[in-house]
Amino acid sequence: MLSGLLTGDYSFTQIVIYILSSLIVIFLTLPFHEFAHAFVADKLGDKTARFQGRLTLNPFAHIDYFGALAIILFGFGWAKPVPVNPRFFKNAKGGMALSALAGPVMNILLAFVTCFILYAVGAFAEYNNFTIYVLMFLSFYIQINVGLAVFNLIPLPPLDGWKVLSAFLPDRIYFKILQYERYIGFALILIVYLGILDYPIDYVSSVIIEIITFLPRIIFG
Numbered sequence: 540m541l542s543g544l545l546t547g548d549y550s551f552t553q554i555v556i557y558i559l560s561s562l563i564v565i566f567l568t569l570p571f572h573e574f575a576h577a578f579v580a581d582k583l584g585d586k587t588a589r590f591q592g593r594l595t596l597n598p599f600a601h602i603d604y605f606g607a608l609a610i611i612l613f614g615f616g617w618a619k620p621v622p623v624n625p626r627f628f629k630n631a632k633g634g635m636a637l638s639a640l641a642g643p644v645m646n647i648l649l650a651f652v653t654c655f656i657l658y659a660v661g662a663f664a665e666y667n668n669f670t671i672y673v674l675m676f677l678s679f680y681i682q683i684n685v686g687l688a689v690f691n692l693i694p695l696p697p698l699d700g701w702k703v704l705s706a707f708l709p710d711r712i713y714f715k716i717l718q719y720e721r722y723i724g725f726a727l728i729l730i731v732y733l734g735i736l737d738y739p740i741d742y743v744s745s746v747i748i749e750i751i752t753f754l755p756r757i758i759f760g
Contacts, residue, residue: 556672560679561611566598568649568684569610569618572691573601575645576621576699580638585627593621610683613731616690620697632706639702646688650681651751657681658752658759685744685751690736695727696720 549557574596577588588594593601601618609616621638628634657677664670692700697720705713716723730736 552672553675556675557679558611560676560683563680564683564687565602565607565610568646568687570596570598570601571645571649572642572687573618573621575641576623576638579641580621580623580634583628583634583638585624585634587622587624587627591622609731610687616687636703636706639699642699643688643691646684647747647751650684650748653677653681653684654752654755658755662759681748682744685747686740689740689743689747696723
């Protein structure tokens with residue numbers, strides 16, 4: 540998205556709508572993402588997030604300001620990690636994987652629901668400037684949600700995908716990689732900044748969007 544803004548591929552109106560949809564994601568989507576982590580962990584026996592006030596949809600309990608800025612600039616980013624203590628799970632690795640997976644799954648579900656709204660508006664609303672702006676907003680909202688899910692599923696620490704992958708790694712390999720978590724995190728930020736992940740994330744996101752829009756396309760045409 541950032542490259543498109545810098546090269547002038549988007550109009551001023553598109554940029555404004557994109558920023559507005561990014562803010563909606565920051566204040567409405569990220570809280571759902573983090574709440575999903577906390578909710579699943581809580582149901583699996585870990586009450587840490589509940590005790591620290593993270594089992595909530597209050598956005599200010601979850602916002603990481605650098606991650607929020609990344610969403611606006613790149614279309615994907617992060618929030619404050621929900622504290623999870625695997626010692627409270629009956630199956631430590633399985634519980635970590637499920638609680639980590641809950642966030643990206645929530646993003647996909649939000650995008651899927653928004654697809655129905657998008658196609659319903661396109662099918663039944665009278666076409667005018669307001670309708671076009673609504674459609675653009677919903678489209679950006681879907682893209683950002685899917686982008687967040689794909690980004691967070693990258694199997695590198697400290698992202699959710701790493702926590703899912705960890706459930707299948709031998710302890711020896713897991714702890715070896717974990718020694719370099721901080722350096723991997725810095726490298727990941729650099730890669731995001733350089734835009735190296737833009738194409739693979741956009742490609743995977745487009746495939747997911749094709750899948751989740753299939754049913755709304757059939758229903759609404």
